[in-house]
Amino acid sequence: MPAIHYEGNVFPLAENESVLDALLRNGVLAPHSCKAGSCGSCLMRAFEGSIPARAQQGLKESWKAQGYFLPCVCHPASDLSIRAVDASEQVGASIAALDRLSDDVMRVRLQCDAPLEFHAGQYVTVVRENGLARSYSIASLPDAPQLELHVRRVATGRMSAWLHEQARPGDRVSLRGPFGECFYVPGKEDQPLLLVGTGTGLAPLYGVLQDALRHGHRGPIHLVHGALHRRGLYLVDDLRRLGEHHTHFGYVPTVLNGTSSEGLTVGAIDQVVLERFPKLNGWRGFVCGDPDVVKSLKKRLFLSGMASREIHADAFLPSAQAAS
Amino acid sequence: MERSLYDQLGGAAAVDAAVDVFYRKVLADGRINSFFDDVDMDRQILKQKAFLTMVFGGPASYTGKDMRTGHAHLIKRGLNDSHVDAVIELLGASLRELGVAEPLIAKVAAIAESARADVLNR
Numbered sequence: 378m379p380a381i382h383y384e385g386n387v388f389p390l391a392e393n394e395s396v397l398d399a400l401l402r403n404g405v406l407a408p409h410s411c412k413a414g415s416c417g418s419c420l421m422r423a424f425e426g427s428i429p430a431r432a433q434q435g436l437k438e439s440w441k442a443q444g445y446f447l448p449c450v451c452h453p454a455s456d457l458s459i460r461a462v463d464a465s466e467q468v469g470a471s472i473a474a475l476d477r478l479s480d481d482v483m484r485v486r487l488q489c490d491a492p493l494e495f496h497a498g499q500y501v502t503v504v505r506e507n508g509l510a511r512s513y514s515i516a517s518l519p520d521a522p523q524l525e526l527h528v529r530r531v532a533t534g535r536m537s538a539w540l541h542e543q544a545r546p547g548d549r550v551s552l553r554g555p556f557g558e559c560f561y562v563p564g565k566e567d568q569p570l571l572l573v574g575t576g577t578g579l580a581p582l583y584g585v586l587q588d589a590l591r592h593g594h595r596g597p598i599h600l601v602h603g604a605l606h607r608r609g610l611y612l613v614d615d616l617r618r619l620g621e622h623h624t625h626f627g628y629v630p631t632v633l634n635g636t637s638s639e640g641l642t643v644g645a646i647d648q649v650v651l652e653r654f655p656k657l658n659g660w661r662g663f664v665c666g667d668p669d670v671v672k673s674l675k676k677r678l679f680l681s682g683m684a685s686r687e688i689h690a691d692a693f694l695p696s697a698q699a700a701s
Numbered sequence: 702m703e704r705s706l707y708d709q710l711g712g713a714a715a716v717d718a719a720v721d722v723f724y725r726k727v728l729a730d731g732r733i734n735s736f737f738d739d740v741d742m743d744r745q746i747l748k749q750k751a752f753l754t755m756v757f758g759g760p761a762s763y764t765g766k767d768m769r770t771g772h773a774h775l776i777k778r779g780l781n782d783s784h785v786d787a788v789i790e791l792l793g794a795s796l797r798e799l800g801v802a803e804p805l806i807a808k809v810a811a812i813a814e815s816a817r818a819d820v821l822n823r
Contacts, residue, residue, distance in 0.1 A: 672741070675742050676728060679721075679724075679742065680725060680729060682725075685721050685724070685743075
């Protein structure tokens with residue numbers, strides 16, 4: 378079996394074992410979260426050996442070229458020499474403000490020590506000083522003075538518990554990234570856009586929306602935000618106000634349980650999308666949120682005629698520890 | 702020398718044009734779409750492209766062994782001749798929709814037919 382060379386140690390991989398699992402089995406405190414090659418929390422760098430393509434899937438080209446990879450989905454065919462991502466490859470940040478957007482969503486504003494290059498809608502990994510790492514989507518624009526994240530309180534979540542209950546302005550974190558492909562690319566200004574998401578899937582969509590408006594997108598833009606109940610929706614007033622200022626922007630707040638008062642649409646989000654937007658030929662779509670909903674919405678958009686290459690999606694995978 | 706089937710169909714660009722049309726028909730077809738319920742769409746589109754490249758007579762990336770191992774778990778779920786028939790039918794309908802001439806469609810169907818034994822592990 379191939380072996381991992383890490384800080385002077387040699388760790389042979391067991392059958393079907395990922396590089397991350399081998400490190401953890403040998404007592405290395407490697408940050409990680411989703412364990413599915415999605416969140417980017419476990420990012421490391423290889424300096425010798427051949428990295429399988431799957432372990433670099435979704436990373437930007439310049440990072441691939443520098444040997445960055447995701448050890449949680451890395452099953453190398455031969456020996457690999459790797460090292461942790463060090464402080465110079467992360468951006469330090471201070472918590473600037475914490476304010477509650479709904480019962481379970483906190484807006485976290487971060488002041489970065491150095492500019493972070495990203496597209497609105499991508500996500501970053503927040504790393505605490507104790508190594509705990511979780512990924513959150515960016516809801517703000519790149520030129521905004523502060524980075525804005527929306528953090529949902531997860532019942533057994535350690536990072537969200539800290540951000541909701543203990544963190545204070547001035548507390549320090551590190552950021553890695555950005556990751557993700559759910560962002561607006563300028564061009565085709567007249568193309569209709571459909572943004573659909575559940576829960577804090579609104580964060581990247583809010584970023585995409587602002588970015589499209591800022592670039593002068595002229596085609597219609599529709600945002601469908603779904604939640605279980607009315608209290609799960611947030612930024613409702615901001616989005617309604619945006620709809621008043623931009624006549625080509627339509628906001629469809631949707632709840633699964635409730636009554637159709639206050640301009641709310643009631644129903645399952647994929648059904649609402651099907652009824653409101655039955656024909657999507659030529660549209661561009663952005664889908665974010667709960668993994669099962671993302672999966673079914675991608676299929677829904679595709680079956681309604683949206684081209685597969687026009688569908689941009691990020692599923693929010695739970696951390697592997699929290700799920701187990 | 703006659704141009705290859707793959708070139709006559711339009712090569713990689715034809716695969717790109719056909720993949721959405723074909724996969725949309727597959728997902729909408731009640732005879733076979735239950736086999737695709739749990740799969741990730743992006744990964745499936747890549748597999749469909751490899752499949753179309755093969756049946757278009759293009760640079761083969763699928764081997765008979767891949768076809769066997771790739772469908773073994775579906776045979777346990779009841780994959781049989783009727784489903785292969787449905788796929789070949791939808792493949793023809795997709796190409797017809799894209800304006801491909803009937804003799805070329807027949808050649809594509811023949812290549813797809815030649816994979817039947819591997820797909821059904823016979």
